[in-house]
Amino acid sequence: MKLGIIGLPNSGKTTLFNALTRQDVETAPYPNPIGADHHVGVVHVPDPRIDRLSEIHRPRKTTYADVTCVDITGFSRGISASKQKAAVFNEVRDADAIIHLVRAFADPAVTHPDGEVDPAADAAALELELVFSDLELVETRLERIENSVKKGIGKELEGEREVLKKCLAQLEEEKPLRNLDFSEEERTLIGSLQFVSLKPELVVLNVGEDEIGSADTDETLAQLDDFYRGKDAHIFSLSARIEMELSQLPVDEAQLFLADLGIGEPAMNRVIREAYALLGLISFLTAGEDEVRAWTIRKDTTAVRAAGKIHSDIERGFIRAEVTGYDDFIAAGSMAKARDAGTVRLEGKEYIVRDGDIINFRFNV
Ligand SMILES: Nc1nc2c(ncn2[C@@H]2O[C@H](COP(=O)(O)OP(=O)(O)OP(=O)(O)O)[C@@H](O)[C@H]2O)c(=O)[nH]1
Ligand SMILES: [Mg+2]
Structure with missing residues (x-):
């Protein structure tokens, strides 16, 4: 872009x-x-x-x-x-x-x-x-x-x-x-x-x-x-x-x-x-001890395509996307608490990723 x-x-x-x-x-x-x-x-x-x-x-x-x-x-x-x-x-x-x-x-x-x-x-x-x-x-x-x-x-x-x-x-x-x-x-x-x-x-x-x-x-x-x-x-x-x-x-x-x-x-x-x-771009986020990162995708990108942004293996072996909105994550304070609060969702391949989604991809290669 x-x-x-x-x-x-x-x-x-x-x-x-x-x-x-x-x-x-x-x-x-x-x-x-x-x-x-x-x-x-x-x-x-x-x-x-x-x-x-x-x-x-x-x-x-x-x-x-x-x-x-x-x-x-x-x-x-x-x-x-x-x-x-x-x-x-x-x-x-x-x-x-x-x-x-x-x-x-x-x-x-x-x-x-x-x-x-x-x-x-x-x-x-x-x-x-x-x-x-x-x-x-x-x-x-x-x-x-x-x-x-x-x-x-x-x-x-x-x-x-x-x-x-x-x-x-x-x-x-x-x-x-x-x-x-x-x-x-x-x-x-x-x-x-x-x-x-x-x-x-x-x-x-x-x-x-x-x-x-x-x-x-x-x-x-x-x-x-x-x-x-x-x-x-x-x-x-x-x-x-x-x-x-x-x-x-x-x-x-x-x-x-x-x-x-x-x-x-x-x-x-x-x-x-x-x-x-x-430019019609939004970001989804990944967060962990190694790296906190924003990934650029076009609006209306599916979860499986978004996974491919990170690595083609994750796209190929896509199982589920573990998703929480940024605001939900901040409100909960941690991933574990967000899970307890029920704001972490499991989404499939066709889920349309939103700006500010924090995503953890589960995949199998
Ligand atoms: N006073 C003032 N001068 C500015 C400002 N912005 C740019 N300039 C000055 O204007 C001159 C031209 O700036 P450039 O950024 O080179 O302009 P340009 O559009 O790239 O010019 P070309 O590449 O030649 O088309 C420089 O001497 C800058 O320092 C500003 O906000 N205030
Ligand atoms: Mg110039």
Whole structure:
């Protein structure tokens, strides 16, 4: 599962990437050229349940869920019409969800590609590039299907053609595919095209250090809310620079810093959790003396498939899943007490695993 960070030049993508992945990639007040390296890193998903379970079990190892994150360089106004577009859009296509960073911080030392900081206009400009890229793809694909149909060899493509026509109408109105409704079947028909304006999106407003929670920030957020109305996007504000500094501090110093700022946890944690949910992912947990661990699965995964996440042997030899909800476990205080309270269930192969289930698989190989 992969998150892609996009945004206009100098919006703070690499800064945010560093905060998310705790890396220290160079950031600069001048834009990177198109074709510069994309950065790839791993994001650990903060999970208070894992923290708590580790306190209880004192395991040798604690493992959080993680997702891959890519800092995609080279987005700009007009990119969808440029020769270098493939270098950017291939990377966006490959992402499962998008974090769209929008600059709101005013800093004369950091050039803005259009000379002026205007978050709503910037967001709209970038969204339009996504739409244009998909429009071109739809037109090319439709043309190819029409040609095949003319030659009498495209019968099986007719379903796809109908969905593409629906997409075309939407894109021609300069609207993203994200806010169209598609049936499962329609989604499958166009799935391989990996439309970028269809990807779930988190919009992150990057505000100046002294603009966190300010009236100006609220106003800009309202503007963005307006722009994204009905577009199924989640909108946040944070200061990427502060988040990056926080991510580079030792835990105790970071906590002091947070207390100074009057915030409970880094804004980054919420962004990561939201992105994780946006990807359609949930975690089930395993807990013992060896390891406390969160395992990533898609929503609606069966117990037997979840077992396969841990090891193919456990999937093959699956007998039963011993399951207790995280809250039930905490309320009871221990596995033995949860059993006494009757909150530990034995589930079969087809049980649909829920977020926060603590599972002990019984298997036989
Ligand atoms: N004042 C201020 N500066 C920031 C903030 N976030 C990023 N910057 C600065 O803006 C400049 C650009 O940040 P980057 O993270 O390199 O931006 P980018 O989007 O990766 O830029 P490109 O890769 O060139 O497109 C750097 O000098 C950052 O230090 C912020 O929240 N406040
Ligand atoms: Mg960068």
